[in-house]
Amino acid sequence: MIDAPQHAGLASVLDYSSEQSLEPGALVRVPLGRREVAGIVWRGLAARRDSGVTLRGVTEVLEAITPLGPRWMALVEFAASYYQRAIGEVALAALPAELRRLSAAQLAARVRRAQRAPESGPKAVAPDIALAPEAVATVRPLLTDEQTRALAAIDEAAQQPHAAPLLLHGVTGSGKTEVYLQASERALARGRQVLMLVPEINLTPQLLARVAQRFPARRVVAMHSALTPAQRLQSWLVAHAGMADIVLGTRLAVFASLPRLGLVVVDEEHDASYKQQEGARYSARDLAIYRGHLEHVPVVLGSATPSLETWQHARSGRYRRLALDQRIAGATLPRVQLFDMGTLPRAPGQALPALAPPVLDALRERVAAGQQCLVFLNRRGYAPVLHCPDCGWKSDCPHCSAWRVFHKFDRTLRCHHCGLSEPVPRACPSCGNLDIQPIGRGTEKLAEQLAAELPQARIARLDADAARGRGALEQTLGAMHAGEVDILVGTQMVTKGHDFRRITLVVAVNPDSALFSSDFRAGERQFALLMQAAGRAGRDAAQASNSRMWVQTWHPQHALFAALRRHDYALFAERLLGERQAAGLPPFAHLALLRADARDAAIAGRFLREAATLAATLQEADGVIVYPPVPLPIARVADVERMQMVAESASRARLQRFLAAWTPHLQALRAQSKGLARWAIDVDPLAI
Ligand code: ADP
Ligand code: ZN
Ligand code: ZN
Numbered sequence: 001m002i003d004a005p006q007h008a009g010l011a012s013v014l015d016y017s018s019e020q021s022l023e024p025g026a027l028v029r030v031p032l033g034r035r036e037v038a039g040i041v042w043r044g045l046a047a048r049r050d051s052g053v054t055l056r057g058v059t060e061v062l063e064a065i066t067p068l069g070p071r072w073m074a075l076v077e078f079a080a081s082y083y084q085r086a087i088g089e090v091a092l093a094a095l096p097a098e099l100r101r102l103s104a105a106q107l108a109a110r111v112r113r114a115q116r117a118p119e120s121g122p123k124a125v126a127p128d129i130a131l132a133p134e135a136v137a138t139v140r141p142l143l144t145d146e147q148t149r150a151l152a153a154i155d156e157a158a159q160q161p162h163a164a165p166l167l168l169h170g171v172t173g174s175g176k177t178e179v180y181l182q183a184s185e186r187a188l189a190r191g192r193q194v195l196m197l198v199p200e201i202n203l204t205p206q207l208l209a210r211v212a213q214r215f216p217a218r219r220v221v222a223m224h225s226a227l228t229p230a231q232r233l234q235s236w237l238v239a240h241a242g243m244a245d246i247v248l249g250t251r252l253a254v255f256a257s258l259p260r261l262g263l264v265v266v267d268e269e270h271d272a273s274y275k276q277q278e279g280a281r282y283s284a285r286d287l288a289i290y291r292g293h294l295e296h297v298p299v300v301l302g303s304a305t306p307s308l309e310t311w312q313h314a315r316s317g318r319y320r321r322l323a324l325d326q327r328i329a330g331a332t333l334p335r336v337q338l339f340d341m342g343t344l345p346r347a348p349g350q351a352l353p354a355l356a357p358p359v360l361d362a363l364r365e366r367v368a369a370g371q372q373c374l375v376f377l378n379r380r381g382y383a384p385v386l387h388c389p390d391c392g393w394k395s396d397c398p399h400c401s402a403w404r405v406f407h408k409f410d411r412t413l414r415c416h417h418c419g420l421s422e423p424v425p426r427a428c429p430s431c432g433n434l435d436i437q438p439i440g441r442g443t444e445k446l447a448e449q450l451a452a453e454l455p456q457a458r459i460a461r462l463d464a465d466a467a468r469g470r471g472a473l474e475q476t477l478g479a480m481h482a483g484e485v486d487i488l489v490g491t492q493m494v495t496k497g498h499d500f501r502r503i504t505l506v507v508a509v510n511p512d513s514a515l516f517s518s519d520f521r522a523g524e525r526q527f528a529l530l531m532q533a534a535g536r537a538g539r540d541a542a543q544a545s546n547s548r549m550w551v552q553t554w555h556p557q558h559a560l561f562a563a564l565r566r567h568d569y570a571l572f573a574e575r576l577l578g579e580r581q582a583a584g585l586p587p588f589a590h591l592a593l594l595r596a597d598a599r600d601a602a603i604a605g606r607f608l609r610e611a612a613t614l615a616a617t618l619q620e621a622d623g624v625i626v627y628p629p630v631p632l633p634i635a636r637v638a639d640v641e642r643m644q645m646v647a648e649s650a651s652r653a654r655l656q657r658f659l660a661a662w663t664p665h666l667q668a669l670r671a672q673s674k675g676l677a678r679w680a681i682d683v684d685p686l687a688i
Helices: 070-082 087-093 097-101 104-115 145-159 176-189 205-214 229-240 251-255 284-295 308-316 357-368 443-453 472-481 522-535 559-565 569-583 601-617 652-672
Strands: 027-032 035-040 166-170 193-197 220-223 246-249 261-267 299-303 320-324 335-340 372-376 385-387 405-407 412-414 421-423 437-439 459-462 487-490 503-508 548-553 590-598 624-626 630-637 640-649 676-683
Touching (some): 035 087, 035 097, 070 251, 070 284, 097 229, 145 176, 166 308, 176 193, 176 205, 176 299, 193 251, 193 284, 205 220, 220 229, 229 246, 246 251, 251 284, 261 284, 284 299, 335 559, 357 372, 357 503, 357 548, 385 405, 443 487, 459 472, 522 548, 522 569, 548 559, 559 569, 590 601, 590 652, 601 624, 601 640, 601 676, 624 652, 652 676
Parallel strands (some): 166 299, 166 320, 193 246, 193 261, 220 246, 335 548, 372 503, 459 487, 503 548
Antiparallel strands (some): 385 437, 405 412, 624 640
16 A cells, blocks of 8 residues: 555555565555655455566565554545545555655664653643643642533443444533543543544644643643654654553544544534645544544544534434533623624714724723733734725736735735735836725734724734744743733634633624625634634633623624524524525535636536536436536636535435545546646535
């Protein structure tokens, strides 16, 4: 088994000869063309001796590494078949890059190094993490009744071979993480390993610290893409050897080789970053569920705002719901107030202020009282577009169907899709007018305006631009925790998982665009985001009763806000599920996307139409609807036109049968499609 992607048109199972008898799961290096590549001896492939072909020999066996286990191989096989990729591609992509690069001798040295005992404590996990000292509890607190019941249910699941997955549904600050920690403690006591998945490790360095401090005598390793190749290899080796007790990682960690796995936790299970958007487009959350089933270990999905897929499973009884309805220590959720932007007096020709007067007053009050505020606007940069009032020129990107965003701090126009960045022109490129103007507002402008309105406040900004520099993110989070920041302005980055203790006011500046999006999941995502944002306020019980969230909206009557005001996830979920059922959308239907990219939209469109024609000839297409091709919402990126086509079925199994029959035809079709840049199947797509 070698890494030969299906799309390359080469089957990934190749035969090689070896003098030694090789165990399934063994890692080898083999020749492929003129190259030498890493491979895995796959199981179930009978030795073929007398085929008459001379096989090339295995170059070397990576003997320092014990063979990968049968359950790991079964997980890879499932992922490959479910997401329509080659086994070799999925298997090799699941291994650290260094493992594929190094020779047997080099690897043996790395294995020896990894086996040496690590320095103890959190330093062994990640060197530069921002800590909130007051939030790190080394001793374990006495659980609340709700937590005790949840822990007991996880214990019970650990005793059964086929327990239902568990949904730990708890409002923000209700003590979910504490439940993960104590469930982990019990799994460790049983001699097992724990896999803890988180959406974005860099945004929650606290969790890493909390885990490491809770288990000072255990080996905790991190697995995510921000590690160096050497660190990633080390984490992988330690996990594979069974020496890591806890693996804390992002979606790629779902494939970690863990011979003693005893518990899987998926924190913030609704988060979109669990879905891989390249190559095998897997959902780490869904694979975690499958892995738990394969390995007979409990899987705990935690969220304050579960995905509707998970919620529907909990409603139907396929998952067991464990509720944490109360915040710890009687803390309450913030009171949500809506500001109707339609009531702002508007002078003709004048732009509306970024923040409504009562919202500004609230910010001013909190800052004066020494409390912290969070201002959330999901758009980075200074202004989303520049325009010329004389001739109507706009700062569009020459390579994408999108505007270039004005970034004031370095005076650039940047395309957030292809990355093109140029200095802002002094004058309108089309008519020479010197007075070109920004339209709209991003976080950079908002922070600037806030600084002008509240000169006494210490304001920091957190978004993909501000977090780009090395250590910048940690520094901002650290300053926030240390109370050196009064107002933190940012994109959705600020809403995720942080346990900021002193925030008493959260402001959502413009959450309306998602209300009318063409993506059927936009409302679900926006609601989750706002609930998360609300959850940043009042985490300290002493301050909680006085905490607020202000939402500035043009649509205060929208049902989303009614549910938000009541912090009622279930109410909104029921409503959305009703709509989805009526419209025949997930989770009541199952979708796959066929994507095609080409310089010329006609080529991408033709590939998809021919694919649809092929689909119609397949017997397996029974019960599957293939919709006509459409361009993506942003059709052109980096001069590539992107089209897609939806296949839908009420039955997951039928859709799977259909995809399995369709994919080989698509490979053949691709070979005939001149000018097609790439194609891909996305099973259970998140964005449509
Ligand atoms: P969540 O993960 O649901 O946001 P956490 O587990 O982070 O909640 O808990 C919120 C805060 O309450 C944390 O500071 C945590 O240490 C504390 N905490 C959790 N459970 C308890 C408990 N049973 N008793 C006291 N404090 C607790
Ligand atoms: Zn002009
Ligand atoms: Zn662009």
